[in-house]
Amino acid sequence: MATDRETASRAAGLRGAGLRVTGPRLAVLDVLAEHPHATADAVAEQVRTRLGTVSKQAIYDVLAAFVAAGLVRRIEPAGSPARFETRTADNHHHLVCRACGRVADVDCVTGARPCLEPSDDAGFVIEEAEVVFWGVCRDCRSGDSRSAGVPAR
Amino acid sequence: MATDRETASRAAGLRGAGLRVTGPRLAVLDVLAEHPHATADAVAEQVRTRLGTVSKQAIYDVLAAFVAAGLVRRIEPAGSPARFETRTADNHHHLVCRACGRVADVDCVTGARPCLEPSDDAGFVIEEAEVVFWGVCRDCRSGDSRSAGVPAR
DNA sequence: TCGTTAAATTGACTTGTTCCAGAAAAGGTG
DNA sequence: CACCTTTTCTGGAACAAGTCAATTTAACGA
Numbered sequence: 574m575a576t577d578r579e580t581a582s583r584a585a586g587l588r589g590a591g592l593r594v595t596g597p598r599l600a601v602l603d604v605l606a607e608h609p610h611a612t613a614d615a616v617a618e619q620v621r622t623r624l625g626t627v628s629k630q631a632i633y634d635v636l637a638a639f640v641a642a643g644l645v646r647r648i649e650p651a652g653s654p655a656r657f658e659t660r661t662a663d664n665h666h667h668l669v670c671r672a673c674g675r676v677a678d679v680d681c682v683t684g685a686r687p688c689l690e691p692s693d694d695a696g697f698v699i700e701e702a703e704v705v706f707w708g709v710c711r712d713c714r715s716g717d718s719r720s721a722g723v724p725a726r
Numbered sequence: 727m728a729t730d731r732e733t734a735s736r737a738a739g740l741r742g743a744g745l746r747v748t749g750p751r752l753a754v755l756d757v758l759a760e761h762p763h764a765t766a767d768a769v770a771e772q773v774r775t776r777l778g779t780v781s782k783q784a785i786y787d788v789l790a791a792f793v794a795a796g797l798v799r800r801i802e803p804a805g806s807p808a809r810f811e812t813r814t815a816d817n818h819h820h821l822v823c824r825a826c827g828r829v830a831d832v833d834c835v836t837g838a839r840p841c842l843e844p845s846d847d848a849g850f851v852i853e854e855a856e857v858v859f860w861g862v863c864r865d866c867r868s869g870d871s872r873s874a875g876v877p878a879r
Numbered sequence: 880t881c882g883t884t885a886a887a888t889t890g891a892c893t894t895g896t897t898c899c900a901g902a903a904a905a906g907g908t909g
Numbered sequence: 910c911a912c913c914t915t916t917t918c919t920g921g922a923a924c925a926a927g928t929c930a931a932t933t934t935a936a937c938g939a
Contacts, residue, residue: 593885593936613926631887633927638886649804654926668850679844689857691832696864697821704842705856711849746906748916766895784917786896791916807895 574623575603590642600624601635602659605645610656610667610676650676650705664688666704672713679706728756743795753777754788755812758798763809763820763829803829803858819857825866832859 575583583602584594592598597620604619605611611619617632636657639645649655650669656676668677681688681704689702728736736755737747745751750773757772758764764772770785789810792798802808803822809829821830834857842855 595886595936597887626888628888630889630928634886647804651800651802651808655804666844668844668848668852670850671853677848677850679846679848689859691819691821691859693832694859694861695821695830695832697823697830697859697861698867699821699859699861700824701860703858703860705858706842706844706847706850706852707854707856708847708850708852714851746915748905750917779918781918781920783897783919787917 575599575606579603579606586644590644592638592642596624597627597631598635598638600627601632601639602644605657605659609658609660609678610648612654612656614654616657648676650674664701666706668706668708668710670710670713671707672709675710675712677710728752728759732756732759739797743797745791745795745797749777750780750784751788751792753780754785754792755797758810758812762811762813762831763801765807765809767807769810801829803827817854819859821859821861821863823863823866824860825862828863828865830863 580599580603583599586602587594587598600620600623601616603623604616608615608619613629613632613636616636617627617629620627620632636645636647640647640657643661645657645659646661647655647657648667650667653669653674658678660678664681666679666681668679669675689704691697691699691702733752733756736752739755740747740751753773753776754769756776757769761768761772766782766785766789769789770780770782773780773785789798789800793800793810796814798810798812799814800808800810801820803820806822806827811831813831817834819832819834821832822828842857844850844852844855
């Protein structure tokens with residue numbers, strides 16, 4: 574749950590991005606601050622613990638608006654539903670657990686976007702390099718299975 | 727369409743992987759040789775031009791068997807259905823067009839897998855680093871829209 | 880406080896993929 | 910060649926994630 578201070582700063586952020594300030598929007602930002610890399614479903618669930626009934630559509634709309642406004646970044650590791658995070662300023666990358674789907678952030682090795690250049694661009698104009706490190710997290714190695722998180726497909 | 731020679735070598739490859747040699751399997755390999763990065767749907771369509779009726783399930787079964795045997799690699803760029811390619815030996819990467827979804831290969835800059843190491847592994851054991859370069863391909867920049875390929879979502 | 884317009888609601892729908900069952904057809908082995 | 914097993918078939922049903930469309934509700938500037 575957010576403090577008044579946090580809420581005020583989020584509301585300002587929304588206005589700054591030209592978006593109206595509404596309960597669902599503040600709640601989504603709050604949820605993402607607490608649970609980075611949450612799926613749309615997980616966001617909906619958490620928003621509902623704060624506000625009561627909120628439609629699935631509202632969640633998708635809010636997330637889409639945030640992504641369009643650059644307030645939220647959407648990542649979509651293979652075999653996982655889309656995940657959302659508020660860390661957008663830097664061009665960081667992700668570690669994804671093959672067993673449980675857990676996602677962790679890694680700072681970009683080189684700093685500025687696109688951070689990596691292809692050896693041959695095949696005529697493409699490159700905007701961004703996305704790096705995903707696939708592996709197995711600590712919990713899935715030791716406890717094996719039934720660890721927290723969504724199982725990978 | 728494959729030459730007899732190609733077909734023979736593919737059949738040998740299947741046997742080597744402990745898989746039976748069947749029409750649909752050879753056809754899928756043939757299609758993937760001609761159309762790297764094809765989606766399951768596109769593979770099905772092309773296989774049907776070669777063999778007539780082939781069920782969607784057969785295609786999914788064949789692709790899954792190939793992926794399990796390491797003969798085919800499955801990639802899943804955000805916003806696109808899964809795509810399949812036969813280039814599995816090297817750890818190369820991909821360029822994806824944000825406008826039309828087209829995928830192109832890029833050789834790995836560093837060579838051996840995992841080719842990149844995270845600055846902090848957060849307790850994960852890293853197996854592989856996947857790099858996706860997002861950009862806009864030549865056709866989508868010039869002709870704009872209606873270029874070949876599947877439009878990105 | 881009012882009107883404009885963005886946002887939320889509801890519920891059906893699409894897409895990509897998987898699973899299921901039983902029957903038919905191949906492949907490889909002896 | 911005959912047999913056993915794997916693979917494929919038809920066809921459907923189910924799935925999860927996400928989208929569309931029409932209507933109602935609410936934010937915020939005038």
